[in-house]
Amino acid sequence: MSRRILTALPVVALAAVSFGQLGRPANAIDMIIAETRDHAQAYSILSEIVTKFGPRSTASDALLDAQHWAVRKFMDFGVDNAWLEEYAEAPVRFQRGKANWGGFAAPYRYQMAFSTPAYTVGTNGAVAGPPVKNPTSLEEAKKMAKELKGAWVLMPTKVGMGSANLTRPTETDKFVDSCGIAGRIFSSNSDKYVWTHGSWTAYKKETRPKTPLVVINKSDYGLVEYNMAKGRKPVLEFNVDNRLEDKPTKLYNVVAEIKGSVNPFEYVIVSGHFDSWDGPGSQGAMDNGTGSSMVLELARVFAKLKLRPMRTIRFVLWSGEEQGLLGSQGYVKKHKDEMDKVQAVFVEDHGQNPYQGVVVQTDMKPFFEPTIAKLAGAYPEFKFELKTADRLPGGGSDHGSFIAQGVPGFQLQKADGPVSYTEIWHTQNDRISYVQPRCIAQNATYVGSLAYALADMQQRLPKALPGSRRRAGSGQ
Ligand SMILES: [Zn+2]
Structure with missing residues (x-):
């Protein structure tokens, strides 16, 4: 027995050494x-x-x-x-489907580049409606109740890399929702980009937007306002294929x-x-x-x-x-x-x-x-x-x-x-x-x-000193 161990030991040691060298040229x-x-x-x-x-x-x-x-x-x-x-x-579970399209349905057909914040609901089929400016007060909203039904509500916030923020809906927002709007339209802060940020951590279940949120280019947003000002009765239509499940x-x-x-x-x-x-x-x-x-x-x-x-x-x-x-x-x-x-x-x-x-x-x-x-x-x-x-x-x-x-x-x-x-x-x-x-x-x-x-070095790196900035919120 002792003889077997004696012969076995050098072999094991040798194997470990050559294994190390093999992987460390x-x-x-x-x-x-x-x-x-x-x-x-x-x-x-x-x-x-x-x-x-x-x-x-x-x-x-x-x-x-x-x-x-x-x-x-x-x-x-x-x-x-x-x-x-x-x-x-x-x-939640979130799938952005492939069938996303939308823009003007009247006074002419025009397809816009647009996006919707992640972790928000879809339209469940194409939804057409007139654009209506977001009421600035509850009183105004109440007067507009009929007009708001089925409308795409134009929001004043310009959306950048951060998400369209509706995490703390106001009384007016809640009333507007109760009117059965088609959804909300935001302008991008840019003419080139539409943003897609969103987060289930920001949208708590109780305050999560119940209607679709659409972000369009700044110039397209301007075009909607222009057509409204000219009295052309524009109609917007969007098919947003988002699927947000409470799963x-x-x-x-x-x-x-x-x-x-x-x-x-x-x-x-x-x-x-x-x-x-x-x-x-x-x-x-x-x-x-x-x-x-x-x-x-x-x-x-x-x-x-x-x-x-x-x-x-x-x-x-x-x-x-x-x-x-x-x-x-x-x-x-x-x-x-x-x-x-x-x-x-x-x-x-x-x-x-x-x-x-x-x-x-x-x-x-x-x-x-x-x-x-x-x-x-x-x-x-x-x-x-x-x-x-x-x-x-x-x-x-x-x-x-x-x-x-x-x-x-x-x-x-x-x-x-x-x-x-x-x-x-x-x-x-x-x-x-x-x-x-x-x-x-x-x-x-x-x-x-x-x-x-x-x-592969013998030494350990020094510890990272405290005080380095760790960015909270959304990553790079
Ligand atoms: Zn990144």
Whole structure:
């Protein structure tokens, strides 16, 4: 017996050593650069996501289908494990159907670009009615009761990136509703964009709007007012195919991992949010198909190259980001005992423009320098700088949830490029046609290299100092 143990021991020890070395080649960073840049698949993964699922609002079938697909994709790539991880429940289920159309039915037919806030009701078939200005007082509303029946009520609020706010209906609003209006029409604050924000967290069941809310372009809103002023008796008609059900819906993050070869219970998280807004025409491609496809791409690359750094790499696709970082906050809560074992968290939620730098806490600089030096020249057309600050910048996306716990969280900075935040994000324009394959390959190269290096170094990064801003409310 003792002889068997004696012979067995060196074999086990040898196996562990060679296993570690196998997954930790000296030229790992060069291998990551070559695979992510020269054999990049981030763009084709993105294409698959937007073609198969389109936009993916939280608590919708599209997101749930995409999440199941992602679990299979991670496993097909060859990670050790992948799963759906529940973190909360939404009280509703929301599907934005495909049959959305509307505009003027009279004095002429004219199709408008429009949207409706997420988590609001549809028209249940096409509904035509005259536009009527929203009464400014209860007395006025009472006088207009007949006129309001069946009318599309023109609201004075200009809607921007935030949602059309009807969370605290006034007595006048309630009376207007009781008149049987067709719905409410809001003007976008812009001539180019219609917005789709909404939230079940803002719309409580008791105060949730019971009639459809439609957001049209500023100039179209002006055209409605013009036709009314000219006495042309305009008629508006909208078919809003929203389906809002009072059906509790479980919310998940998708998690996959490649176990660490030395410290499997320490982690580096590579992540991005998988949910998107879902306005008509949007594919959720930029925000955040680009970040999600980078996460999947890096799982593919690490598995293909058989990289197994010291620490476990967790690949996470958050959800509920757009409703206020719900998925990452749920993860932080669920994994609270692990927080001091997380070496670093990377989030990509910046779209397709090229990276120009990373901001790290001053005392973290030495941990980044060698990798940044290796990356120099990988993309000669893009400049990249390592910058320092007293606090890690935490605003705008899921890394903020970790920084608030003292866990180093990073989102690399983007250069100004052809794609502007205000023109694409959270609008009907969020489409794959704006995405450059080279830029999202660069995302994968930089995040993959930094994540590998931090997962494979002996030292632990200093804690993130408190005071970093974590943006509340809706995400980036
Ligand atoms: Zn985003």
